[in-house]
Amino acid sequence: MGMDLRLLRYFVAVADAGSATSAANILHVTQPVLSRQLRQLERELGVELFEREGRGLRLTRAGADFLPQARDLLHRAERLERTASELAGGHLRGVHLAVPTTTLTDVLAPFLGTLGPDDPVPHVRELDPLGATAALGAGADLAILTRPPARGLVSRPLAVLPLWALVRSDDSWAGRAEIDVWELVDRSLVLLTEEFRPRTLLDAAVEAAGVRYDRVLECGNAQVAQALAAAGRGIAVVSDDPRFDLVPLRIRGPLGPVHISLYAVWDPRHHASVALGALAERIADFCVQRYGPQVRPGASR
Template sequence: MELRHLRYFVAIAEAGTVSAAATRLHVTQPSLSRQLRQLERSLGVDLFDLVGRRLLLSPAGRTLLPLARDVLERAGALRAAAVFYAQGRLDRLTIGAPTVTLTDVVAPFIAGLETDDPMVDVLGADGLSPAETLRLGADLAISTVVAGDPFRSQALAVLPVWAYVPPSHRWAGRSGVTVAELLDEPLIVLPRSSTARQAFDTAVAALPSPASLVEAANGTVAQALAAAGRGIAVVTDDPRFDLAPLAIDLHERRLSIRLVAVWDSRHAAAATIEQFAVRLGDFVRARYNAPPV
């Protein structure tokens, strides 16, 4: 039994299917299936039961899952502590975040780092909780939700969810649009795992269904479709294709998401990671002219 086997076990349990876990882990589905069978043979138990097209934890799997998570967390802490104490500093830092956040927030932040800062790597974390993101190897997770002990959180910024229209649209000269007005238009939204979609769905939950709703794979594609005249893109991404951003007005506020940075307080370099999170927050607020949080 190796740590990667436990990591695969946890990923499959959280994703619900081997194919979804393989996508998250960037491995092939046949390879992941083989690794799972190796772990089950090593442990002498079946970890999952196949129900329909989904894998559900077996009784043994339900018992062993929290133990596997604990082993992975302790192994990650051991590895991070060893590197930190061997080098006397944090040499490498991995930031986990949804794809749009990596593109529009983390990448520009990395571009401005100094040569004596840690080398920064990234981890895609679409649809993952902060705890799941950290468990997969991130030192710092960016999310819209905080996490309880032993994790610590640092508010980064409140960012708007935009309604993007092409320059030829009748609303292009406006600064904002009400959510009720949007519902009468063809809309292009993101998958339900995205923070922009979740914020939008919450805002319209008690309102009539949109006249037309198309789901795009990501914010760039959503804006491309809007530029082609297929509808209004509802995303948090930076503007592309010369689209005009409109704030989405609710009754007493504007539709937005709240970004937070989360890290494990037990990390050997927790103090350094916290300083990094503060710097990231300062950068995000300056970049987007966002108010203090």
């Protein structure tokens, strides 16, 4: 049986108003028309929904049981109409974002603080270890990656950020701005494990320089790596903003400064692909505002 939403709206209005006359005034229909619609709904359902009580109407037991279900159906229908309108217009009411932990802490969370009430409501989760394809397949609208995405996805470069060697303020290198990788490997290092992009970038620079690490303490969290560096366990190599009063030094490899790139990625078939592109553009602009023009993709470094 198909359910006429108009009849449900009439039913809920009468239940809320307590009489057909009051509900008719609210709905801007005549009372006889409203009464006929209610009788039609009762015939379709096969139950009586109201009984007379003085000059008003009172819900029967069946009517009281049916009322919350009718409200729920109307609410879901309204949400469906809004979603259909958004799909047709390519708009976003909410946006699901999948990002690495470091990017969430240092870039995305501060960016979200700049959004206004008319912007999509953000929903954020940590990036799936399997990458953007898995994240988008699991419901993310947009993912932020630290490596170029797979073919078939739209991407927008967001920023090119330095890989930092973080030293304590009392370290002999604290007055320097940059360190060569072949100097770095001779020190005790606190490095992220190999599944993290900063580690693979440093490993590549070390291999290209033809040198090897001396002493390495591995860690699975960038903030913990910084804490260990602050505690004197070694120099932390991460892409995070410095914490614990650590001093950042740029790392130079044989091919130049070691950087990590950020990419916004989404499915080109997404109904709001244009809106996602505009959002990615705003994130890229925010990175420049936060870190300076040198992080803009394509800028000279």
